[in-house]
Structure formats: structure tokens, C-alpha cells
Amino acid sequence: MTIRSGSCLCGKSHFALDDEQPTVAICHCTHCQKSTSSAYSVNAISPRAKLTVSGPLKKFADKGDSGGAVDRWFCADCGSQVWTEAEAMPGAAIVKAGCFDDTSWLKPTLEIYCDSRQKWTPLVEGAASFAKMPG
Ligand SMILES: [Zn+2]
Numbered sequence: 001m002t003i004r005s006g007s008c009l010c011g012k013s014h015f016a017l018d019d020e021q022p023t024v025a026i027c028h029c030t031h032c033q034k035s036t037s038s039a040y041s042v043n044a045i046s047p048r049a050k051l052t053v054s055g056p057l058k059k060f061a062d063k064g065d066s067g068g069a070v071d072r073w074f075c076a077d078c079g080s081q082v083w084t085e086a087e088a089m090p091g092a093a094i095v096k097a098g099c100f101d102d103t104s105w106l107k108p109t110l111e112i113y114c115d116s117r118q119k120w121t122p123l124v125e126g127a128a129s130f131a132k133m134p135g
């Protein structure tokens, strides 16, 4: 059992993920670009039951390109995105990987929504890439 801890920038929102090796995926979608104000998001995907979260989280009710709900949970105090739930991925917790205390283990194996990838960002060697969401 490996507990991976993390927090938002201000430290009021915390989480613990009980997962040795979550699937790590880079998302190049335009919503991730805007919501992170960066080129892409890095996500650790695990079963929802493995994630424990606490703190002043607030939800932004976003929608995916299929029209399904995407609930983006962020710290109400500092604004860091902490985790996301997507109707298209039932039962999964999508943890925003930049919030882990230790990020040394992250190794993206998937890149999604490469259609909207900012072209100066290199693709991760060995990662599978998809134009949109893999089926
Ligand atoms: Zn915070």
C-alpha cells in the first residue's frame, strides 16, 4: 500500500491517494489549457474509492465534449485545481498531478486531446497519444 499525499498551493485542501501506480495522462484539451492557464494538465487516474480529500474545495461544473458532466474541484482559497470527476469516466478520480507532494514517480503513459495540443509541447516518449478521448 502506497499513500500518495498532496495539497493545493495554500495547503488548506489536502488529499491522500492510496494507489501505488495510477495511470498518468496528459490532457491537451482546451478546457484544461484554460483552467490551468497552461499548455496541458497532468492527471493521475485512480478508482474514486482510493482518494480521500478534505479542505475548502469548490466545484466548477464543466462539461466534456460529449456533453457529459465534468466536475472540477478546486481550492476555494487559493484556486489550485485538486481533482476532477467526469461522467465519461464513471468511478474514477482524476487527480491533478501537480498537487502531489512528491511528483518524482509521475510517468505519463497517455496523451489525450492531442488535436488541440500546443505544437511547441513535446510528446512524451513512449506514451500513447490520441486525437481526442480514447474509446
Ligand atoms: Zn488552497
Ligand SMILES: [Zn+2]
Pocket: 027, 028, 029, 030, 031, 032, 033, 041, 113
Ligand atoms: Zn482536458
